[in-house]
Amino acid sequence: MAVDLLGGDDAPAVVVDGALRAVRTDPDLHLLLVGPTEVADGLIGALDPEQRARVTVRPVRTVVGMADHPTAARGESTVRAAVHAVRDGFADALVSAGSTGATVTAAALGLGRWTGVRRPALVATLPAVDGPVVLLDVGGTLEPGPATLARHAVLGAAYAAVAHGVTAPRVGLLSVGTEAGKGDRLRRSAAPALAAVPLPCGARYIGLVEGYDVSLGTRADVVVTDGFTGNVLLKAIEGAYAMAGGPPASGGAPRAAALLGVAGTVVVCHGAARPDDVASGIALAAHLWRRGATDTVSTLLDAVPHDPAPDRNDTEVAP
């Protein structure tokens, strides 16, 4: 697992702590630390010899020049180096808590997109009443069109089945009501597209779902929405759990999300990640890689016909 040491608001301290936890918890985990050698050395120094043998370093000298946002600039150079490590076969997957935009861009450029996926999706899994709810997109593509949402429905269904073992996933489109026709223009044009697209893994489209269905998960296993709404929603649920005195026993809002649509296993942690979040991001990347989830989802996707002329005015992540 390539770990971007400089990604995140509190990098490198939080990333170092998270990586230490991951190495100590999972005896089969090998880490490739991407960043300044002095940071990597500090981390390695805290490990015992057996653990040290599972950690290697890819030094990245940080060049901070004229950039307006030096932290972001540093993070971008490390996430690019981590992407190259995956591309060149030095790592199986990468984890970054850096800027979502920089990570998505670096991964799409460095690893390539899957055929038929013009817009990658960030996929978050929330623990809910009847099992996990897969929410996508949570910030990969802020302004998708109907064809992208339909493609993301296929992605989400395959991911729920492959990554979480959900049988015959129920797929819903997030809107302001469940009656057909409810919603804004995007939802009204996307609903027929989702109803028409063949879904893999025995999944079926169940129609419109509401905000409750993301947190409770009683009606759908996969909830499809645009990256703007998904991102805002996930953070609001996290805030609500904090207000309520803590997350439910089944777990809170995830602070790590899988990036689907690029040719590699990529996990993005929350920019304000704590060490536990970084560790859970590394664990998620390991889980996905061990299941061969990215390749399997990509293969499932290839079998589903897609619109060769996708939405023209999709907007990718914010600048």
Added chain:
Amino acid sequence: MAVDLLGGDDAPAVVVDGALRAVRTDPDLHLLLVGPTEVADGLIGALDPEQRARVTVRPVRTVVGMADHPTAARGESTVRAAVHAVRDGFADALVSAGSTGATVTAAALGLGRWTGVRRPALVATLPAVDGPVVLLDVGGTLEPGPATLARHAVLGAAYAAVAHGVTAPRVGLLSVGTEAGKGDRLRRSAAPALAAVPLPCGARYIGLVEGYDVSLGTRADVVVTDGFTGNVLLKAIEGAYAMAGGPPASGGAPRAAALLGVAGTVVVCHGAARPDDVASGIALAAHLWRRGATDTVSTLLDAVPHDPAPDRNDTEVAP
């Protein structure tokens, strides 16, 4: 208070229960029940003589003909009659748990819009860490443009000050990050509009806020967003509280919202309202009317210059 007896998924039973609670709780409350006489008679029969004296009835015969959705059709006729009762001075305010779209349309047509408010906003107040958070819009205008969001910022600031006594409200625009420039096209064009608009009651625009800020309320007192995102968000927070075993001690997600931008006090309850929600909607309407909130907010709004050529492609509530 005019109460639409037939609005809501479980009308009239839930509305009758809610109205009974409201009459028993607030000794100064007078209700005008709008709906079938047999339903109103049942409600009145459950009251003692003093309480009965505070309840009058405006009979609405329900005509259910060729409509595809008989319940919705019934609700629309009662909400229109409730609007007319307010317009003609028989009631000071109205409360409906019926379709948001039908209520907004009936209120806008029957009572008229405020000058300079082309798109009404549904405003929800969430209890948060440092006091209430005013969230708008939660479903009145699903696809506002930047000018409408700026107008809603003014509305929200005035409402926070007048209805909740918030001093110098901090107003934020909901997005996917707090750094300037984060967000989709709407947010990027709306941020300068919100920064430029003069805000009433000493309010100031603090920039972009995130999903957490809606549930926690530590950074902003007023959060401005489009009606689609606000509606989905409010329901996700409600679901999260249910998942967490119940809302925080300060209170959960509100299930009644004020409609601002029409010339009258109008409160919309959640379609899946329970009796307590209907009672709290009636209490909110009474609170707003006693404070003269609607008139005061409207007057404050008149003092703020507005773009005479508002956004052209705003979409009002879904069909």
